Amino acid sequence: MSRISRRNLITTGLAATAGASGLAAAAKLARRYGLIPPDGGGLYGPGETLTYAAQRLLTRHSMAREFNPSQVSKPPFANAVAPLGEAFQRLRERAFSDWRLTVDGMVARPASFSLGELKSFPRRTQTTHLACEEGWSYIAQWTGVPLSHILDVVGTLPQARYVVYRSFQADWWESIDMADALHPQTLVTHGMNGGELPVAFGGPLRLRVPRQLGYKSVKYITHLTITDSLKRFCKGLGSAAPEAGYAWYAGI
Amino acid sequence: MADSVWDPTPASLVLATTVRSRHSAVVRITHWITTLSFLALLVTGVEILISHPRFYWGETGNVLTPPLFKLPIPASRSTVPTGYGYVLPDQNGWSRYLHFQSAWVAVLTGLLYVVFGLLSGHFRRHLLPARADLSWKGLSTVISRHLRFRPASGEESWSYNVLQRLTYLQVIFVLFPLVIWTGLAMSPAVVSAFPAAVAVLGGQQSARTIHFFVSVLLVLFLLVHVVMVCLTGFRNRMRAMITGRPAADREHV
Numbered sequence: 001m002s003r004i005s006r007r008n009l010i011t012t013g014l015a016a017t018a019g020a021s022g023l024a025a026a027a028k029l030a031r032r033y034g035l036i037p038p039d040g041g042g043l044y045g046p047g048e049t050l051t052y053a054a055q056r057l058l059t060r061h062s063m064a065r066e067f068n069p070s071q072v073s074k075p076p077f078a079n080a081v082a083p084l085g086e087a088f089q090r091l092r093e094r095a096f097s098d099w100r101l102t103v104d105g106m107v108a109r110p111a112s113f114s115l116g117e118l119k120s121f122p123r124r125t126q127t128t129h130l131a132c133e134e135g136w137s138y139i140a141q142w143t144g145v146p147l148s149h150i151l152d153v154v155g156t157l158p159q160a161r162y163v164v165y166r167s168f169q170a171d172w173w174e175s176i177d178m179a180d181a182l183h184p185q186t187l188v189t190h191g192m193n194g195g196e197l198p199v200a201f202g203g204p205l206r207l208r209v210p211r212q213l214g215y216k217s218v219k220y221i222t223h224l225t226i227t228d229s230l231k232r233f234c235k236g237l238g239s240a241a242p243e244a245g246y247a248w249y250a251g252i
Numbered sequence: 253m254a255d256s257v258w259d260p261t262p263a264s265l266v267l268a269t270t271v272r273s274r275h276s277a278v279v280r281i282t283h284w285i286t287t288l289s290f291l292a293l294l295v296t297g298v299e300i301l302i303s304h305p306r307f308y309w310g311e312t313g314n315v316l317t318p319p320l321f322k323l324p325i326p327a328s329r330s331t332v333p334t335g336y337g338y339v340l341p342d343q344n345g346w347s348r349y350l351h352f353q354s355a356w357v358a359v360l361t362g363l364l365y366v367v368f369g370l371l372s373g374h375f376r377r378h379l380l381p382a383r384a385d386l387s388w389k390g391l392s393t394v395i396s397r398h399l400r401f402r403p404a405s406g407e408e409s410w411s412y413n414v415l416q417r418l419t420y421l422q423v424i425f426v427l428f429p430l431v432i433w434t435g436l437a438m439s440p441a442v443v444s445a446f447p448a449a450v451a452v453l454g455g456q457q458s459a460r461t462i463h464f465f466v467s468v469l470l471v472l473f474l475l476v477h478v479v480m481v482c483l484t485g486f487r488n489r490m491r492a493m494i495t496g497r498p499a500a501d502r503e504h505v
Contacts, residue, residue: 044346047353055441062445067311077314080331129311129456131440133344134329135304136314137456211441245345251441252352 034161034177038230038238039248052249059251060179064210067127072193073138078200081169081219088168088220096204101150101188105164105226108155115204119190121145121153126185128210130217133250140201142208143191148182151226160226164233165207168220174239175230175248176209176216185210188221213250215241274410274492279374282365283493285357290474292354297467299347302340303328307464311455320461359432366424378412379421385414403484423473427466434463 030036035053039045091098096115104110124146131137147163163181166173180186189208190197197203202219209216230238238248275283305323306313313319315332326336328344369375384390394413412420436442437450437459453459481489485498492498 044349044353047349047356050356051352059441059445062441064440064444065447065450071311073312073314073317075316077316129440131438131456133303133348134331135300135460136306137312138314139312211444213440245349247349247352252439 037247037249038175038236039242044247048247048249051247051252055249055251056177056179059211061183062211064126064128064185067129067139069127069141071139072127072141076138076140076193076201077136078198079132079214081200084168084199084220092199099204099222101205101222101224103150103154103224103226105224106157106160106228107151107226108157109153111154113150115190118145118150118188118205121149123191124184124187125191126187126210128185128208130208130210130214132214133246141193142187142189142197144187144189144208146184147186147188147207147224148184150188150224151181154226156226159228161228162226162230162238164225164227164230164239165218165221166223166225167218168222172218172220172240173233174207174216174218174241175233176212180209180211183211211251213252215246216250273496274498275496276372276374277496278365278368278372280493280496282361282368285361286365289354289358289361290470292350293358294467294471296347296351296354299328299343300351301464302326303342303344304332305334306332307461308457309454309461310457313457355432355435362424362428369424375421379417379424381414381417385417390414401483419473423470427470427473431463431466431470434459434466438463 027036030049030053033056035049035056037048037052040049040052099115100112101115101118102110102112122145123143125141125143127139127141129137129139151160151163160178162175162177164173164175176186185208187208189202189206190204192198192201192203197206202217205221206217206219207221227233230236234240235243237243241250242248301323302325305325305327306315306319307321307323308317309320322334325334326338326340327334328340328342330339369379385394391414394415398415433449434453436446437453438456443450443456450456450459453462488498
C-alpha cells in the first residue's frame with residue numbers, strides 16, 4: 001500500500017480528468033459530424049460508435065469491390081424468407097405491374113413510382129459480393145437504379161440525413177445514412193444475373209447496399225422515407241435490426 | 253503446493269520485494285484487459301461460428317458450395333444442413349455486438365502495449381531472445397528441461413526462457429496481427445477501402461477460414477499458458493501478474 005504516493009494520486013487524477021474531458025470533447029465532435037449510430041447508446045454503444053465513426057472517416061467514398069462476370073456464383077444461394085402471403089401472390093400474377101415504390105419525407109416532390117417507371121430510369125449493373133452475417137456469401141450481377149438518382153428526382157431537402165426503407169414484409173424495415181444512400185453503388189435493384197430479379201432474391205425490388213452485410217439489402221421494398229432523424233421510427237434505434245438485437249451499421 | 257517448485261532464494265526474495273517488480277504496471281493492466289476481451293471474443297466467436305459451421309476457400313461459399321471442411325456440430329440456423337435434427341438457440345445478435353466491441357478493446361489495449369513495449373525496452377529486454385540462446389544447444393537445453401519437468405532456478409524465474417520469449421513474440425507479432433487482419437478482411441466496408449487486404453488472402457471466405465485457424469492457435473496458446481502457470485506455481489504467478497510482486501505473502505519477513 002505504501003506504493004500509493006501523493007505523486008501517483010495526482011498523476012492518476014490528472015490523467016483521469018484529461019481522459020474524461022477528452023472523451024466528452026470527442027463525443028461532442030462525433031455528434032456534430034454525424035458519427036454516432038442510432039443504436040450508439042446502451043451496453044454495446046461504445047463499440048458500435050467506434051466502428052461506425054472509424055468507417056465514416058475512412059470509407060465514406062470507397063467503392064465496394066466489383067468482380068468479373070465469370071466470378072458470379074452458380075447457383076447463388078437464396079436465403080429463406082417468411083411466406084409472402086396472398087396479396088403478394090396477386091401482385092406476382094400480374095407480373096408486379098401494380099408494384100409501387102413510394103418516396104416521401106423530406107423531399108420537394110413526394111412520388112410513387114411503378115416498376116416500369118423505375119426500369120426506364122438510368123441503370124447501373126455491377127457484380128458484387130453479398131455476405132450474410134451468418135458467414136456465407138455469394139457473388140451476383142445486380143442491375144438497378146442508383147438510389148441517388150431517385151433522390152434527385154424527388155428533390156431531397158438539404159437537411160436529410162437518413163433514408164428509411166420498408167419492405168412488403170411488414171416487420172422488415174431498415175435505414176442508411178446519406179453516405180450510403182448517395183453512394184453510386186447503392187441500387188434500387190430490379191435485375192439479377194442478366195434477367196429479372198427473382199422473388200427468392202428479393203424481386204421485384206430490392207435495395208442493394210454492397211458495402212454492408214446482406215441484412216441491410218432488404219427484399220421487396222415498397223416505401224422510402226427521407227428524414228433528418230430516426231428517433232420517430234419505432235423504438236428510435238434506426239431499423240428493425242437493432243430491435244432484434246443486431247447492429248444498425250453492418251459495414252463492420 | 254506447487255509454489256515450492258520455483259521459490260526464489262531468500263536473498264533474491266529480499267531484492268524482489270524491495271527493488272524489482274516482476275511485471276510493470278502497464279504489462280499487468282494490459283494483460284488482464286486483453287484476457288477479458290479475448291475471453292469475450294472467444295465466446296462470441298464460437299456463437300457466431302455456429303450459425304454457419306462450414307468453411308470455404310476463395311471469395312464465396314454457401315450451402316450450395318462444397319465446403320473446404322465443416323465442423324461436426326449442430327448449427328444455430330436452420331438453413332445449414334448439419335445432419336443434426338435440431339437447431340441450436342441463435343445468439344448471433346448480441347454476440348456480434350460484443351465481438352466487435354471486445355475487438356476494439358483488445359486492439360486499443362494491444363496498441364498501448366506495443367507502444368509501451370517499444371519505448372520502454374520491454375520487448376528488447378524481456379522478450380527478444382539472446383543470440384546465444386537461439387543456438388541448438390541453448391534451445392535443446394531448455395526443451396529437455398521442459399520435457400523432464402525441471403523447474404527454473406531462482407534467478408531464471410525472474411525472466412523468460414528462450415521458448416517463452418519465442419512464443420510470446422509470435423503471439424504478439426504474428427498471431428494477434430493476423431487475427432485482426434483476417435477479421436477486418438471480412439468487413440465489406442473495410443475491404444471497399446483496402447481491397448488488397450482481402451485480395452492477398454485469396455478472398456473473404458479464405459479470410460474467414462484463416463481467422464478460424466489463427467483463433468484455434470490462440471486458444472492453444474491460452475491453454476498451454478494457463479497449464480504452465482499452474483505447473484510453475486499458480487499463486488505466485490497470479491500474484492506477480494496482479495500486484496507485480498511474487499511471494500507477496502512473505503513481504504514482511
